[in-house]
Amino acid sequence: MRARLDEMVNHSLHHGRAVPAFTCYDFTTATALVEAAEEMKHSIALLVAPRTASRPDGLRLISALRGLADEASVPVSIQLDHAKDLQVIHAAVRAGADAVLADGSTLDFETNIALVHAASDLVGPDVVLEAELGGLPGDEDKAFINQASGITDPGQVEEFVRRSGAHLLAVSVGNVHGHYKGRPEIRWDVMGLIAQQSQVPLVLHGASGIPRQDIARASSFNVGKINVNTELRTEILSTIVSSAGDHQMDGENLAGLLTDWSGAAKLFGSRMLAILTSDTDTSRETGGFRQSPVASILPN
Template sequence: MRDRGTGTLTRAYREGWALGAFSTYTQEITQAICRAAEDAGRPVVVQAGASAFVHAGLEELAAQAVLAADRATVPVGVHLDHSRDLAQIEACLRAGYTSVMVDGSHLPFEDNVALTREAVALAAAHGAWVEGELGAVPGDEDVSQSTAAGELTDPARAAEFSARTGIDALAVAVGNVHGTAAGPTPLDLDRLAAIRAVVGVPLVLHGASGLPVPELHAARALGVAKVNVNTELRVAFLAALTESLPEVTPGADVARALGRAREGVQGVVRTKISALSDAVGAESARP
């Protein structure tokens, strides 16, 4: 079932667990995310994001994600990740997306506020919620590379940004990176605590691939209610696909190869869902 509204996000924030938000590029990855969620009996978010449209096409990837969410037996949100284009945001909202992320983090503060306010107005007309971003989460969302942490989110600015834009969730930069870190980069948990103290909306952690489970647990306890995972899914997909090649190549069995890749992703998603929701009472954690 498509997870409309902020109810699941708000419940995660209030109860101290986090929604796993998993990026997709193909039908097989979308299926893997939904199947893992059903296996776990947990809500998730499928992120059919802006960068993936270059490969799959907006209408095609959106339709796959919305259909999979509607058919799922657990709540599944469909989310537009890292969009800087209001026309693209509106197109996804019309396609049935339940939430969007407007990324004005590259802009001067006032321009980021203005862009984000426009996105909030668009989403409200469709009953969708909005994630904004303040601070710089460096790295490439689609290609793994060694990356150092960028400009961190300022708590005072975060409070102003949240109040002026009307966002439902705020993506923060607290030492997290897209892709892989250049070296050990523990999250700045003191900064995260300071942001939570002054921002009254759920927080979002991008670049969670590779973060140790204790750090994910600590982030959950400090107001992070949505955690984005991408790199580990891509790695699992390609590793399973590569491992299947000797077996499938003689018969050119594409379906079996893609099935193995889907299974690889599904396993990673199950593990992440557990890390983001364990130690939560069964009744309160389930949708």
């Protein structure tokens, strides 16, 4: 069902959970993830990278995801991820995206705020805007080894959120896109300081490789959305590599290959949802962070 991403996030945080957000390059993966979310009765976000949106079939993929989300039995948001180009943002929202990460993290502070304002003016109040403060190293679509850099300055957070008007804030606290160089060293001390300064929920990108127990407890730092991409791609690609030969021998059985592909994506989505929903208690202390009203129509 259609729901605002910020409301989904606030609702999940109220239950001590974060909403998982998965990058989708194709419809098979997206359908499998929605099936996993429906079985777990949990909301999810489907992310589309700007390079995907800019493909010749990119806007049609977003429109297809829009239909998938609207027909789902749980809230599903379609978010354009890491976008800087206003034309791509406009086209993606017209095609059906209901949320956008207007990513000015590589820009200076004022220009970053200006990008969020420009995106807001373009898409209007019905589209949920995430902003990013502090740059995340690494490529969204190809996983190479990266070292953390560009930690978000907690001292800038209150002013940035207030002046940008963003609904969600992505932060850099030792997280990277792609593979971590050595053990991930997430700066939970900095995350705590940021959480105290931010009037809106936080978003953790680059969750692939972060220990499961850290992902499970992130919501206690007001992290309401967790973006996963690399590990999902790893699961799908290794499944394709290991089963493609058998399906080729089995009469060029493309449908069989897609069934395996879908199964790998669904299993990964289910596992991630299980991590995020484990050990939670609706009455749990949420650390005193401000909670927004919960939309009663939303399941967990």
